[in-house]
Amino acid sequence: MKRLYLLLFCLTAALAQQPPQAATVPYTPAIITDKKGGEWFIEQNGGLQRNSSGASMLGNCMMLQLGSQQFYSPQPMVTADGREIVMSSPQPMNGVSITRRINVLEREGGLRYVEEFTNTTTRDLTLTVEIRHGFNNQAKGFFSDTGRGFKDPLQLGESGILALPGTDDANAPAVLLTLCAPGVSTPPRVTLRNSYQVSVLHTLTLPAGQSAALVHGIAQIKLSPGVKPEEAAKACRFFAMPRLTRGLPKATLKMAVNLEVKTGSRGLAAWFPEALWGVVPESTDLLVLDASSRLRGRASARSAGMTCALGKVEVPWDSLAAVTGGQHSQERRSWLWLRDGQRWSGALDLPGLKFSLSSGADLELSNPPKLILAKPLEATPPPTTHALLELWSGDRIAFVVAGSFDCDTPWGRQTVAWADVVTLTAPESWTLGGLLQLQDGTRLRVMPVLGNVTLNTKSFGPQPFDLSQQMRHVITPLAAKMPEDDAEPAASFVDLSADQLLVGRVTTTLTLNTHEGSFPLAPNNIRELRDITEYDDVERGPRRFQADLWGGGSLTGSLRIGTLRVEGRGHAWEVPTRHLLRLVNPVPVTASALMRRIGQLIQELGNAEWKTRERASTELREMGALARGSLQEALKTATDAEVTRRLEELLAALD
């Protein structure tokens, strides 16, 4: 009998561990009405058609194409609760299998699409995915979701477009297409065709066997006929990307290429590109005369140098990667590209420059077209030994990582040591600041202070630079050592507006105003505090936060306006609470008195009295994660069988 119970228990436990599988049934297209009154008719292939007498701009929207092939699915399925429609291509299209997942966001009055692409081949693929939207009648005009009159590509900070109904269909709701996260590293190309059609083109690079996803959405919004830009922008907010991504599995979010925000991408590949001016170096030198004329051979000169804005410089021939003469570039500037990542523009000084063809003939070159020197034998990209500063002129200057610079943050001035810097970008118009990434994981919006900073350059000696005016980008040797993905820090941190993250501990007591009154929260007691404000509520009142506490339980309320002090490695910031999105303490900070109590209770787990052992177990269980570290340590050294069992049970309960 006991065995039967054990078997049943194991079976139940095993079932409980399996992810819930939503039952699906075949999907039959029918009109779906959301809670805002919008009507949707989703076809077998995920396209949207107008299928009722109501006013609507929708003509043939959300049509998915891969190259010239249109997506179709022989049998779409829908979850039993009707929340998600799933459609898959019957066989791979151009080597890619496709699944579309469509969710009706009833409250928001829109649809969310998750397009999943899997490369089923054994080679890397670059795909152009087109999502085409047709309208019933000519759209009157287009706004970006920030209220800009939309004509051309999305600008930084923009994430979608709003099509306004034309005069023929003036009562129809406007159509909002949410396309990507604002500031995404690879924004889609958007083209308008005669105001009847919008094409959204995504270019994906999909390594063999790998998957990628696109998350996007469509909503119908009722707007007054003469809607103003700011009203349009306001109307778009409720269907912004954070709302679309809510509730999506982490795996999907990770796969989504149109959500990756440009965090000053360390992007070493851009600093050490495989192709120079569009030409990939080969094992011999290349002289590129034009698109169709390419000579192979060996280039040489008596010496190599350049006179540029920073002065005159001579470099070893072997350090050059490519050369181009002024009359061949659009800007009429000559360029030298060096193997260490530097590139300079100015007047070339290459006496005796000639190109010896493999056939034996020599060409004298006074002002060379594109000369791409042979690929070096050592591995590329080379490790950076200096930091590289890219100027707005396009020049890249190597400098020694030493000293510091001053910059303005949204909360005051900071001095930053170059040794801590991973990357630094020029200010962007949507946040004003550029992004400074530090080696501890901190990301901060900054504007370098106006005025000269002296940098000890590798090739020109000490030189003054006004970073606020001249700098476009800086990358330091740390960039090669840091992981490319922005994993969350293991130490305490706060997530802030505009893609900022401060690694450090909050030392200010937070006051959470709940329905039952105000509660002061010592920051160390908080496991995670996050903004849970619904987008509809943003303008109605203060933002709402949920605080999960280390001792167990959670509180919900609004934060009292004020500032937070965040103390990080060598820095302290006074941050307005209005910039706070999340506060995380991944590891609890346990007070010494509590530590002593935990130690005492662990000892009592081996007490002769059963009641004492039980009471100690109960109290330790109530302490939750605060006791985890001590329990783990105790388990390593426990010799008593019952103490071991109790410790294992407590830790299992925590997991």
Add this chain to the structure above:
Amino acid sequence: MIFARLLGIMMACAVAPCLAQTGEKAPPMKAADPLALVKALCDTLKIERTREQDHFLLAGSTPLKGRLRARDIHLRAGDQDRALRLEEIAAITGSSGEGTGAQVYLRDGTVLSGALVWKEAVFENDTLGNIRLPERTTLHFIMHQDATDGRMDFVPAGILEVNEGGEVMALKELPAQPMRVRWAGGELQVPWREIAGLRRLPPPALGHEVALKDGSLVEAWLDLAASGLPGGGECLAFATNWSDLMLLKEGKPPAIRIAGLTLQTTGHSVLAGTWAGDALKLHAHGVPVSVRTEDIVSLSIRAADDGGTPTLVIFMHGSSNLSAQPDSATLAWRHSDVTLALPWHLIASINTPKKAAEKKQP
């Protein structure tokens, strides 16, 4: 008296767009309604204020008319405790009781926030009798009109909205310290008397939009606490009059037309000013060119695809146009009394006012 005040309001409404059209210098203080915020609240709640009765609105119900009575009214925020008289209140919204949040609109136009605590609060209604209000309840009250509506002991030098759902205060005088404006083009020290309005930009922006009296509009990070502005540096909006405050709350800057040259940045800033030099040194297809700045009607910037030197597209008087590249990395621009060195990548266009451009035509 009422007619005179109404006329004042109407005049202000009629004059404001006219100023925007003609570019006339705005008067230092417009006659606008200090109770504009109360009016906006009434519009939201769909209640019309009357001289006779107060309106009481409970969630999900229609407004009740009658009279509110209460004693020992206090508004508590942090360590601050302010006693209020019922007669000075124009409206209340939010929740009453300790630990809650309410906004109290006073008859002089200012708005206070905090925990509203009162005793013996009763709403007298003709049909329902005396409704005793629980100490803790969610409520909206629109109080009756009164002769003291809109009266303030002083002429405000500025009006400040501190934060969302927070306070609106009238400033007797402007901060003496200039405001440090850190924008993409560098840093400006702007005296408060030159500021027409400012508003905090919605997220993900981190800064404010500052409207200057010369028509410039600059997106910037501001050091408000250092300039001595009340509210500890928190500022949702600042205006020199009530009507501009209402505009700012709608996300619109005060309408001031720039009389001279306009420099539009690649962000959303616009700078009034003038060329700091007589000529622009350029090169077109390798040929050095010098263009007199007084000959320029408009200039726009085309960024280079590879991020290199941008191309300037210049339209000149006499219908000449030129595409060329600048010799220097920055443009010298005279704004107020300061010469700014603005990197070309920051500039989208520079335009001459239409009339001036037409006058120059042969």
